[in-house]
Amino acid sequence: MNFNKLPLTQAMLAQLQELDYKEMTAIQEAALPAILQGRDIVAKAKTGSGKTAAFGIGLLHKLNVKKFRVQSLILCPTRELANQVAKELRNIAKSQHNVKILMLTGGESFRKQEHSLSHQAHIIVGTPGRVLKHLNKETLSLQDLETFVLDEADRMLDMGFMEEVEAIMKFLPPKYQTLLFSATYDDEVSAVIEKLLDDPVVVESDDEEVVSDIEEIFIESEHKEETLLALLATYKPKNLIIFTNTKLKTDEIANFLVENKIDALALHGDLEQYDRNDVLVQFSNGSTPVLVATDVAARGLDIKELAMVVNFDLPNTPEIYRHRIGRTGRAGAKGVAVTLFGKNEKEYAQSLFSERSKLLQSDALEEFDGFGMKPEFVTLVIEGGKKHKLRAGDILGALTASKALSGDDIGKIDIYEKQSYVAIKTPRADLAYKELKQKPIKKKNFSVWML
Numbered sequence: 001m002n003f004n005k006l007p008l009t010q011a012m013l014a015q016l017q018e019l020d021y022k023e024m025t026a027i028q029e030a031a032l033p034a035i036l037q038g039r040d041i042v043a044k045a046k047t048g049s050g051k052t053a054a055f056g057i058g059l060l061h062k063l064n065v066k067k068f069r070v071q072s073l074i075l076c077p078t079r080e081l082a083n084q085v086a087k088e089l090r091n092i093a094k095s096q097h098n099v100k101i102l103m104l105t106g107g108e109s110f111r112k113q114e115h116s117l118s119h120q121a122h123i124i125v126g127t128p129g130r131v132l133k134h135l136n137k138e139t140l141s142l143q144d145l146e147t148f149v150l151d152e153a154d155r156m157l158d159m160g161f162m163e164e165v166e167a168i169m170k171f172l173p174p175k176y177q178t179l180l181f182s183a184t185y186d187d188e189v190s191a192v193i194e195k196l197l198d199d200p201v202v203v204e205s206d207d208e209e210v211v212s213d214i215e216e217i218f219i220e221s222e223h224k225e226e227t228l229l230a231l232l233a234t235y236k237p238k239n240l241i242i243f244t245n246t247k248l249k250t251d252e253i254a255n256f257l258v259e260n261k262i263d264a265l266a267l268h269g270d271l272e273q274y275d276r277n278d279v280l281v282q283f284s285n286g287s288t289p290v291l292v293a294t295d296v297a298a299r300g301l302d303i304k305e306l307a308m309v310v311n312f313d314l315p316n317t318p319e320i321y322r323h324r325i326g327r328t329g330r331a332g333a334k335g336v337a338v339t340l341f342g343k344n345e346k347e348y349a350q351s352l353f354s355e356r357s358k359l360l361q362s363d364a365l366e367e368f369d370g371f372g373m374k375p376e377f378v379t380l381v382i383e384g385g386k387k388h389k390l391r392a393g394d395i396l397g398a399l400t401a402s403k404a405l406s407g408d409d410i411g412k413i414d415i416y417e418k419q420s421y422v423a424i425k426t427p428r429a430d431l432a433y434k435e436l437k438q439k440p441i442k443k444k445n446f447s448v449w450m451l
Contacts, residue, residue: 001029007036008061015095016057025050028057030203036061038177040200042193046183051151052088055179059147060093063122068100069144072123075165077155078407079105079127079400085151086125099123104130104140106397114139127407128156128164129393135171142171150196153182154189154304158285160392160413162192169196184304186330214329216357217338218349219365224312224340225256230365231310231338232262232373239283240308242292243324245316253312254292261372264290267297277416282451285412285423287379295320303327311339314348321352377411378429380436382420383447390420390441398441399424399432421451 001024003016024032027045034041035058045051059072074089076082086103093099104113104126110133117139124131124140134140148169156162178197182189185204193200221227228242244250247268254266265279265288276297283291284303295315306328315321321339329335341349384390392413399405399422409432411423424432429450436448 003057006032008057009095011095012057012061012092015092018094019091021053025053027051027203028054031055032058034201034203035177035179038062040178040180040197041203042180042182042185042197042200043203044183044185045181051181052085053092055147055149055151055181056085056089056092058179059123059149060089060096060099062146063096063099065096065098065122067144068120068122070121070124070140070142071144072147072149073131073142073145073168074123074125074149074151075128075131075156075161075168076125076151077127077159077161078410079107080407081152082125082127089123089125101125104134106130106393107400107403110134127393127396128161128168129391129397132164132168132391132393135168142168143173145172145176148172148176148178150178150180150192153180153192154184154186157188157192158412159396159410160415163415164391164393165196186304214325214335214337214356216325216354217336217360218353218357219338219340219360219362220343220346220349221340221362222342223362224342225253226368227340227362227365228253228257228310228312229260229262229368229371230362233368233371234366235308235336236371237289237307237336239286239289239303239306240291240310241303241306241324241327242290242310242312243315244292244294245313247294249313250292250294250297254290257290257292260368261370262290263288263373263375264292267291267293269294269297271297277419278451281414281421282375282379285379285414285421286377287375287423287451289373289375295324304330305333306330306335308336308338311337314339314341314345314352318352375426377423378426379451380422380424380429380433381449381451382422382436382441383418384441384444385416385418385420387417388442388444388446390415394442395420395422398439399435401439402435405432405435 004013027049031041031043031054082105086101089101100121101123102116102121247270250266250268254264257264267279282288309325309328325337409425409428414421
């Protein structure tokens with residue numbers, strides 16, 4: 001569908017043609033009509049799908065250039081994404097004269113931003129922490145806001161920004177349009193949508209929809225530990241949960257994997273709450289690729305993009321089996337569920353078969369041959385949390401202030417009552433540790449250590 005099918009100005013259409021925007025992408029075609037009608041929308045859209053142009057065209061279309069007040073606010077999880085968004089908006093805005101787009105992100109001079117704000121702006125693109133700081137300092141006013149955009153909402157949830165987002169919304173006027181874009185759509189994102197949006201149009205273009213697909217594999221083995229190693233070497237999953245039926249077995253399997261260069265942690269009912277938090281945080285933020293757990297311990301555990309589930313022990317009931325394997329293959333992703341069983345368990349294992357199950361011989365797997373699984377991230381622990389009024393933006397700002405680290409080096413941020421956990425890409429972990437040790441957060445020095 002061409003952009004000229006939309007009620008856009010000739011100047012806008014000419015600028016889109018200049019930018020070589022010939023036809024709408026799927027997400028633009030699905031979302032733009034509702035955006036132009038002023039509806040709240042929820043759009044499932046990944047980076048590279050054309051989502052920035054979708055909301056950019058919408059907010060620029062209704063922008064009143066003569067009204068020199070902030071009319072649109074776009075919140076992004078990282079400074080790098082905010083920069084990309086601002087750059088694309090400026091390109092699209094060339095069809096309109098004197099549109100001022102201002103970036104408000106951490107790692108930049110607050111005073112310089114304050115000076116720019118004193119001359120007003122039409123559109124703000126920023127990260128939650130810095131935008132909230134300007135609002136609290138009364139250097140930014142959103143009383144004339146018409147469009148509020150949450151870009152990559154799932155990433156904002158991962159980085160712990162929703163508290164700041166909700167605080168920012170208290171500064172918004174009674175009526176405005178909200179546009180939420182998210183690459184994934186799960187219970188956490190749904191809760192945000194229900195809380196922040198008013199009767200939104202939900203958009204998910206046909207070519208982005210992927211039917212959930214779980215490959216169910218059953219393997220007969222009398223040497224399950226060795227088969228497990230061969231399985232991992234063959235499939236090389238990014239992450240997985242291994243289910244056992246006893247607390248003792250979780251520790252045994254986790255220790256066995258670590259001894260064989262597979263980074264793993266155990267989760268069972270005997271763990272103290274703080275130990276459980278440490279384990280769950282490390283697995284959910286990518287600081288350990290393998291979690292070995294009992295069913296009771298894993299209850300309520302919701303991990304996005306889980307590549308594989310392994311039933312090391314057969315589940316006690318078919319219902320538990322379905323519940324276990326249903327943790328993979330979510331949000332349209334492909335998942336693999338593997339069940340190991342001994343010769344004397346064959347009859348019960350066969351009762352769990354479905355039409356998509358397949359039996360695989362253990363000798364069809366690759367040789368383990370020293371294969372290893374190391375984590376993508378390392379977790380830093382800060383001995384300060386909600387009790388100390390720490391926010392994700394404060395931590396992100398401290399890490400990126402010197403510009404030695406970027407937002408892309410930082411993963412999920414979890415803030416608890418007295419502690420905060422930050423995932424840092426493994427090669428950058430030592431540098432991040434030094435940054436946090438040397439610099440105060442909110443003018444306070446906190447103890448920092450690595451998990």
